[in-house]
Amino acid sequence: MRHLEAFLDVVRYGNISAAARARNVSQPALSKTISDLETLLGVALFQRAGRRTRLTADGETLQTHALAAMRNLEAAVGGVSGQAAGGQVKVGVLPTVAGGFFPSVALEFSRGSADALITTVTGPNSSLIRMLRSGKIDLMVGRMPMARDMPGLSFEFLYEEPVLLVGRAEHPARDWPASKALRAYPLILPNSGAIIRQHVNQYLSTLGLAEVNHYRLTPVASCFPCSSRY
Template sequence: MHPAIKLRHLRAFLDIAASGSLTAAARAQGITQPALSRSLAELEDLLGAPLFLRQGRRLHLTEAGAAFREAAARALQMLDAGAAALRPGAGAGRLRVGVLPTAAGQLFPRVALAFAQRAPQVTLAVETGPHSHLVSLLRAGEIELMIGRLPEPGDMAGLRFDHLYEDRIALVSRAAHPRIGQPAEAALAACPLILPPQSALIRRAVEDYLLARDIRAAPMIETAALAVGRGVLAGSDALWFISHGVVADELARGVLVEWPTGAAALAGAVGLTRRQADTASPALELLVRLTRRLART
């Protein structure tokens, strides 16, 4: 390997590969897009091969890029393991997991409580955030498991997904919305919209639903954060497309109401994503078993 290749090059490359976007990867790393672009250009120059092809606004791995991603991910995992081995006990008693919003509200709290009863000596270190960020952490070995929606096919190289259940995309509003009782399409055409962020896995399905009904209004706000969405709904007549798992408690309490959309396509698989090559620790196996059991109840 060229001696000028640095860890920052590898992390930049893996983040871009996970998100397919320079903007999203730069945001995840906390650096500017031009700085990230320079790191990628340097890496491609040092390797002597293009790693990505640009198609519209998305970056797709070349054949060389796909092969290098596997090697780079394994290299970072081995470096992390080697560093941890120099600090005996530093990583003991911690299990690092990533939780996407669709599983963060109802499923994961029950899993965490059950895990704490079974393995009180192990601390769950939980990361949250957008899908691209958590996939990047998973590939880099900074989390051992991701719980949430099925990643895009282009993100699945070197990963495996275990299906738990299907989670629909819900259209919700405040309980006292003045148009309750009207068809969802009529309300969508007349009311402000809250959409998931561009980086959210469910965004494309929502856009396809709206396009098929010729609803083209720009969203008032984009968010998958429960506190933000709930607060905006409480003070407006907006309608929010969001994973049902995010708002399940609010719907059960009657704080929010769900509008029937009649669209079977507004659903997706939720499950466990891990690296294919990993050997699970006893703590991780316990967490996986508990998650599978509680997802069925």
């Protein structure tokens, strides 16, 4: 248990120095605990990159199961001690979800769990997934990631929302076919790291507009007649 708690703290704080300060132990002592755990398992759990530590593939596997084990143990202790009620739920939500879908869900949850405190964190989908894996949040409401990012995570399909091509009401191209309008006017796109951008690129390709370098790139979440799943 001590080894797993130390391991999860290093993941949570990003490096051994920060984790040692949070645990009120010396850095050499925590380094030895991690080293002992790696020796017990016979694998390397971290890659050192300057002051930061990154999980290896074996480290990611251990993290997934260790988080689940710790949460199950906490639930078991709370259940037998009569202290299962209350607590805090940390939820990561996309900015587009934080102002629309999530508030009604949070209110409904609070009515059934009056003693629980809900805290929210907003950010890009990729950032929220990293926080979920590191244990900084308990769950997230975001776009469904690529298959390669799903191992170790469970998800539930909530809803599908359209992604639209939008212009002002008085725009001179409002009655044009989309392909003609997109060739004639600059376009605001989702940023290149957004999951939704892949759908946008596919849509452009169907119109013969794969050369997105012709367009002005601005980091917003908007744009096309396809769909995005949450």
